[in-house]
Amino acid sequence: MAPAGNFESMQAALDNGADSIYFGVEQLNMRARASINFTLDDLEEISSRCKAKNVRTYLTLNTIIYDHDLSIIKTLLKRAKETGITAVIAMDQAVLMAAKEMGMEIHISTQINITNIETVRFYAMFADTMVMSRELSLQQVKKITQQIEKDQIKGPKGELVEIEIFGHGALCMAVSGKCYMSLHNHNSSANRGACKQNCRKKYTVIDQETGVVMELDNEYIMSPKDLCTIDFLDQISDAGVKVLKIEGRGRAPEYVAKVIKCYRDAIDSIADGTYDKAKVIEWMLELEKVYNRGFWSGYYLGQQLGEWSKGSGSHATQKKVYLGKGEHYFPKPKIGQFKIEAYDLSIGDTILVTGPTTGAKEMVLKEMLVDDLKKDKATKGDSITFPVDFRIRVSDKLYKIVKNEEIQA
Amino acid sequence: MVVVTLQRKKCIGCNYCVDLSPNDFVMSKKDGKSVLLNSDDKKGFFTKKTLDNTIFDSCDAAAKACPVNIISVKMV
Numbered sequence: 001m002a003p004a005g006n007f008e009s010m011q012a013a014l015d016n017g018a019d020s021i022y023f024g025v026e027q028l029n030m031r032a033r034a035s036i037n038f039t040l041d042d043l044e045e046i047s048s049r050c051k052a053k054n055v056r057t058y059l060t061l062n063t064i065i066y067d068h069d070l071s072i073i074k075t076l077l078k079r080a081k082e083t084g085i086t087a088v089i090a091m092d093q094a095v096l097m098a099a100k101e102m103g104m105e106i107h108i109s110t111q112i113n114i115t116n117i118e119t120v121r122f123y124a125m126f127a128d129t130m131v132m133s134r135e136l137s138l139q140q141v142k143k144i145t146q147q148i149e150k151d152q153i154k155g156p157k158g159e160l161v162e163i164e165i166f167g168h169g170a171l172c173m174a175v176s177g178k179c180y181m182s183l184h185n186h187n188s189s190a191n192r193g194a195c196k197q198n199c200r201k202k203y204t205v206i207d208q209e210t211g212v213v214m215e216l217d218n219e220y221i222m223s224p225k226d227l228c229t230i231d232f233l234d235q236i237s238d239a240g241v242k243v244l245k246i247e248g249r250g251r252a253p254e255y256v257a258k259v260i261k262c263y264r265d266a267i268d269s270i271a272d273g274t275y276d277k278a279k280v281i282e283w284m285l286e287l288e289k290v291y292n293r294g295f296w297s298g299y300y301l302g303q304q305l306g307e308w309s310k311g312s313g314s315h316a317t318q319k320k321v322y323l324g325k326g327e328h329y330f331p332k333p334k335i336g337q338f339k340i341e342a343y344d345l346s347i348g349d350t351i352l353v354t355g356p357t358t359g360a361k362e363m364v365l366k367e368m369l370v371d372d373l374k375k376d377k378a379t380k381g382d383s384i385t386f387p388v389d390f391r392i393r394v395s396d397k398l399y400k401i402v403k404n405e406e407i408q409a
Numbered sequence: 410m411v412v413v414t415l416q417r418k419k420c421i422g423c424n425y426c427v428d429l430s431p432n433d434f435v436m437s438k439k440d441g442k443s444v445l446l447n448s449d450d451k452k453g454f455f456t457k458k459t460l461d462n463t464i465f466d467s468c469d470a471a472a473k474a475c476p477v478n479i480i481s482v483k484m485v
Contacts, residue, residue, distance in 0.1 A: 026440070026441075027420065027421040027422050027441065027442065028422070028441065032421040033421070033477065066422070066424055066436075068422065068424065068436035068438065068441055069422060069441045071438045071441070072422075072439070072440050072441035073441075075439075075440075186476065187425070187474050187475075187476050188476030188477070189423060192421055192422070192423055192476075194421050194423070194476050194477065
């Protein structure tokens, strides 16, 4: 299951083999602060574009809910149902009730923090799929999935409850989102999707009695590394997990493309019996290229805590540099035209094209024409053309991928 | 004169402004976002101008509390 913060990421997820996507509309989702959130009017396009690829669509409606939100919840759910969105991911009981009344399929958000079989039994009255707490170990998850099978715990659809866990992406320093730090310091509640991520900053700890600054190996004492499970995905599959959720509605389309592609490959490899260490190493190298705070296995393998990030930002080994905009596409010879607005571009560079319909596509530049002449290098102001097998649109942006030189150890 | 502006599209519906300045803000039942009472809409910026300077303190408190910084209050 892939995150879709906008149409670019959604398309990247569709192109790279996601089975389902999740997204927020307007303010009532855990990424309310995001500058671009889908609106009610986008639901139809989301639904139709995903249906065409047989991909399921999940609307996140998982913040805490106040009285004044009750009517917008109904509006959102109604519109979601009308446009054929597959299900709603909910936390608040008000949302559960409203969706149940409407006959909308419900998934239980990780915000509910399900940690035991009895809670699963309770929510089975409402939901067919449940996201487990991110703090469970795989053994605990396995026990739950076995018990579901044994007790034949079924959701409203009449099928066994499906268990979903988070597979990749940012982790929270508190119990998944149940955190008041952002609210305390910035008046901005994480539980309304407005987390300021202040745990990601540098901190020192001072003993108030003596004024002694405590010695800590790492100043980012509250910023966990990112979750990565690709190296033990076989164990996850063995634990009976049906859905692997990728975090990152706030991340870039190329991130979604890369991560979904790796996990798609990995899941397919497990299915056909070709999952091995060599492949894991390759995937890890790919995953390290996009945004990450360093990786660890979360709580699934039951390790000790204390895997804190060593920097404030990303440890990605690559970054993208903006070059310019799409100008034209010649469909017959399959040539794309771009205007270079910054930096330069040479033959052999890896380029990235992103756009709301294009998604995020990467390729190596093999040849190009600069103002109709064959050249090896293009600079700012040039209009360039090169062969490309997908349609280029004026809403597309062109980037080049460069090595990130300033990676902190 | 006090000038209050609300960029309501970005509102996340936290209700702080209504708590702090209930005479000037209400939550919309329709979309769950804040509404600045007696304001005019100019391209998404809702502005209220009033000679009643007594509203300044409560509106200013609302502006300071707003987690997404979409309220501004000026005394002119």
